[in-house]
Amino acid sequence: MNGxxxxxxxxxxxxxxxxxxxxxxxxxxxxxxxxxVPAMRPVLCxxxxxxxxxxxxxxxxxxxxxxxxxxxxxxxxxxxxxxHNARRAATPxxxxxxxxxxxxxxxxxxxxxDIEGIARPFSAWVRTARSAMGLARDGADAVFxxxxxxxxxxxxIATLAIPVDCAWGAGSGPVxxxxxxxxxxxxxxxxxxxxxxxxxxxxxxxxGAALSAEGQVAAARIAAATGCKVxxxxxxxxxxxxxxxxxxxxxxYFPEQVMKALAGVQRIVLAGAESPVSFFAYPDTPxxxxxxxxxxxxxxLLQEDVVGALxxxxxxxxxxxxxxxxNVEERPQGVSGALDTRKAAAVIxxxxxxQAIVAVDSGGGGAAADPCQRAAPHTWLNLTGGSxxxxxxxxxxxxxxxxxxxxxxxxxxxxxxxTNQAFWTQAREGLKVATVIFSxxxxxxxxxxxxxxxxxxxxxxxxxxxxxxxxxxxWAALAGSMGVPGSRVDxxxxxxxxxxxxxxxxGPFLVEALI
Numbered sequence: 001m002n003g004x005x006x007x008x009x010x011x012x013x014x015x016x017x018x019x020x021x022x023x024x025x026x027x028x029x030x031x032x033x034x035x036x037v038p039a040m041r042p043v044l045c046x047x048x049x050x051x052x053x054x055x056x057x058x059x060x061x062x063x064x065x066x067x068x069x070x071x072x073x074x075x076x077x078x079x080x081x082x083x084h085n086a087r088r089a090a091t092p093x094x095x096x097x098x099x100x101x102x103x104x105x106x107x108x109x110x111x112x113x114d115i116e117g118i119a120r121p122f123s124a125w126v127r128t129a130r131s132a133m134g135l136a137r138d139g140a141d142a143v144f145x146x147x148x149x150x151x152x153x154x155x156x157i158a159t160l161a162i163p164v165d166c167a168w169g170a171g172s173g174p175v176x177x178x179x180x181x182x183x184x185x186x187x188x189x190x191x192x193x194x195x196x197x198x199x200x201x202x203x204x205x206x207x208g209a210a211l212s213a214e215g216q217v218a219a220a221r222i223a224a225a226t227g228c229k230v231x232x233x234x235x236x237x238x239x240x241x242x243x244x245x246x247x248x249x250x251x252x253y254f255p256e257q258v259m260k261a262l263a264g265v266q267r268i269v270l271a272g273a274e275s276p277v278s279f280f281a282y283p284d285t286p287x288x289x290x291x292x293x294x295x296x297x298x299x300x301l302l303q304e305d306v307v308g309a310l311x312x313x314x315x316x317x318x319x320x321x322x323x324x325x326x327n328v329e330e331r332p333q334g335v336s337g338a339l340d341t342r343k344a345a346a347v348i349x350x351x352x353x354x355q356a357i358v359a360v361d362s363g364g365g366g367a368a369a370d371p372c373q374r375a376a377p378h379t380w381l382n383l384t385g386g387s388x389x390x391x392x393x394x395x396x397x398x399x400x401x402x403x404x405x406x407x408x409x410x411x412x413x414x415x416x417x418x419t420n421q422a423f424w425t426q427a428r429e430g431l432k433v434a435t436v437i438f439s440x441x442x443x444x445x446x447x448x449x450x451x452x453x454x455x456x457x458x459x460x461x462x463x464x465x466x467x468x469x470x471x472x473x474x475w476a477a478l479a480g481s482m483g484v485p486g487s488r489v490d491x492x493x494x495x496x497x498x499x500x501x502x503x504x505x506x507g508p509f510l511v512e513a514l515i
Contacts, residue, residue, distance in 0.1 A: 003132030004033035006171030007096075007139040007162075012039045014143045014177040015064050016094060018400060019043065020051040024071030026098030029167035031069075043400065043429060045393075046421035048078035053393025053419060055093045056086035057359060060238050060381055060394070061401035065092040065146040065158075072098060073113025076159075081387040081418075083122040087155030088385035089237035090208065090302060092146040094139075094158050095119070099128065101165040119159040124150050128161040132169025135162065140177040147180035149303030152208075152274060183209075186300050186309035194269060194299055195316040200227035201266040205251070207232065208272030208302040210310060211239040218310035219271065220246035220323030225314070229265070233273050234258075235382045241369070242377035243329040250369070251276060254452075258289045267295045272306040279386065283454055330374040335492040341367050343492045344438065344513050349375040351499050353406045357381065357398045361391035363445060364438030364515060365410025389418025392435065396422050399431040406503055409435040413475070413512075414443045414468055420478060426508040427483030434502040435479075435510040436495075441469030475512035486510035 001009075008030070011017075020043045023031050034040050045051045051068040058066040070076045076097045086093050097115050099105075105112060119126045125145035129138045142158035150156050198204075204219055211232055219230045232239060232250045241248075252258050255278040262268075268275065268290065275296050276289040290296055300309040332346035341364045349371035352358075356376065360366055361383040369380060381394055395409035416437055426433050443466045450458055450466075458466075476486035485502075486509070489495045495513050502509030 001171050001173050002029060002167065003135035003169050003171035004029040004167035005036060006136035006173050008033040008037045008040055009174035010136040010139045010177070011067060011143065012037055013174055014140065016067055016143060017041060018058055018066040019069050020045050020054045020066060020397070021069035022046070022048050022051055022071065022075060023069050024075065024098065026072055026100060026164045027069055029164065030096060030098065030162070043425065045425050047419060048075050049082050049389060050393045050396070050419050050422045050425060052079035052086060053082035053390045054397035054422070056082060056089060056091045056390065057381065057394030057397025058401045059086070059091040059093050060089060061357065061379070061398045065094045065143065066397065067094045067096055070095060070097045072111045073115045073118050074111060076115060076118055080118070080122055082390050082393060083157060084387050085383065085385040085390045087122050087157055088152065090150065090152055090156055091237065092156045094142050094146050095160065097159060097161045099161045099163045102163045103165070115161040122155070123157045123159040124154045125158040129163060129166040132166045132171050134172070135166050136172050136175045140175050143177045144180055149181070149183050152302045183303060183305040185305045186312065190299070191309065191312045191316050194297060195313060197267060197297070198222070198226040198228050198269070198317070201264065202226065202228040203262065203265045203268045204228050204230045204271060205233065205268055205273040205276070206230065206271050207236055207274070209306045210272040211236050212307060213240045213245060215307045215310055216240065216245055216248060217323060218307065218314050220325070221314040221319035222310065222317060224324050225317040225319035235384050237382060237384050239380045239382070241373045241380050243327045243374060244377065246323045246326055247373065253279065255282065255285050255289055259291070262289065262291050262294070265291060265294055267297060269297050269299050271299045271310055272302045282452060327374050329376070332371060335496070337492055339490055339492055339495060339513055339515055341438070341515055344436070344495060344515065345371055347492050347495045347499065348372065348410070348436065351496055351503065352376045352378060352408070353503055355405050357402060357405050357407045358410065359391045359395040359398060359407065360410045361388050361415050362410060362412030362438050364412060365391070365436070368410060388412065388415030392416060392422035393419050395433050395435070396426055396431060399433050400429065407431070407433045409433060411435060411437050413437050413439040413441060413473060417473065423479050423484045423508065423510065424482040430507050432506065433508045434499060435508070436499070437475050437510065437512045438515050439475065439512050440515045441472060442466055443468065475510060479510040484508045484510050486512065488512040488514065490514040
């Protein structure tokens with residue numbers, strides 16, 4: 001058994017059974033190994049950013065890593081935008097990056113690069129294999145690293161560079177993977193201290209596992225006992241929503257809106273979250289959005305047992321067993337007329353299937369979050385690191401992780417062009433993904449940001465850098481060319497009909513919603 005097969009069998013034995021691949025010459029022995037290990041499912045993606053985004057979506061939903069298979073430093077570089085999002089989402093993920101044979105590196109062949117240097121900003125763990133006999137152990141260490149809880153800024157991405165001679169040489173056979181540590185519990189002393197100070201002037205800010213159903217219920221119980229406010233961070237990686245859960249607002253996006261939301265708050269208690277900061281810097285606007293005189297207290301770090309800490313805090317407060325206020329089903333009715341963002345959001349809430357997974361990387365799609373809270377139980381996967389183009393690949397990975405659940409991707413037309421190759425893989429794999437493209441034919445957010453940064457006039461040449469309408473992209477034709485049926489609509493009635501047809505189909509479907 002060579003090093004490549006030893007590695008792949010080690011990964012499969014540890015539960016890593018999906019590989020999102022865009023391989024080249026240096027990965028051929030790894031491809032051969034995947035071919036010989038039926039338990040590893042290979043998924044071809046036509047762009048490396050789709051590989052990394054799909055692995056992110058898979059990891060968010062499965063709670064265990066998928067692998068990517070990438071071609072040297074150039075291929076890994078193409079994957080980094082969505083690896084940035086996966087890092088900020090704390091998604092477990094393993095990158096396998098082929099490299100030149102060790103004896104070939106000194107010749108500086110055209111694709112030679114510093115893979116470790118490219119990987120470090122996006123990875124919690126980086127290693128270059130040194131021998132074929134040790135490659136399986138390297139893979140086991142990568143799995144352990146990806147499954148080990150880490151701070152949000154560190155992430156849980158493990159990147160293993162594999163010189164091709166380490167893949168073709170004689171290997172050890174599969175090796176076992178050590179059990180990853182469980183999240184650390186929060187001390188009773190910290191729970192007691194926070195319980196003494198909670199009151200109506202406190203905000204309990206949730207992220208990570210705190211946004212599971214159990215975490216939200218515990219937070220709502222705490223609010224019922226103390227009168228504190230509860231909010232989610234602006235861009236959570238994963239949040240459960242729907243009837244039967246407590247209503248939950250999110251911190252707004254723009255800094256002045258955050259400061260307004262935090263007015264009067266004297267204490268922020270962080271449950272898996274980080275202290276609020278502005279997404280970008282603006283003239284005369286603070287980066288740190290904590291109000292003057294407000295105390296910031298840490299209940300639990302992202303990598304700690306956040307849900308256990310919330311439940312222990314609720315117990316310490318003698319909080320009611322069930323929160324007094326929960327969402328009841330309420331779907332929009334009678335939405336009609338020419339489409340705008342508000343109507344599109346209402347239509348999505350009206351037709352949202354039970355237990356859907358919703359992947360979003362657009363402002364228009366984000367507008368659907370609030371009405372969907374009351375529509376049907378579902379899981380919402382958000383853009384985390386701000387690198388657009390994540391929505392379609394994340395939806396792809398989520399559909400593979402949860403094949404029995406419907407998946408809905410809500411994408412902006414600008415961001416969707418970054419990774420439109422995901423539609424080809426959705427069709428190839430026969431995945432049940434319905435995509436809505438919010439098509440305003442602009443990078444609309446950039447016009448807002450241009451003005452917010454103090455530029456009052458958008459000249460013709462500046463406007464040309466925000467305009468993607470000339471030539472207009474025909475999304476139905478583009479998707480159709482990759483095997484995904486599509487349609488274009490400009491009314492609420494048309495969107496409702498197209499979405500219902502798409503959600504009822506057995507494979508992928510795309511709707512271009514002209515906003």
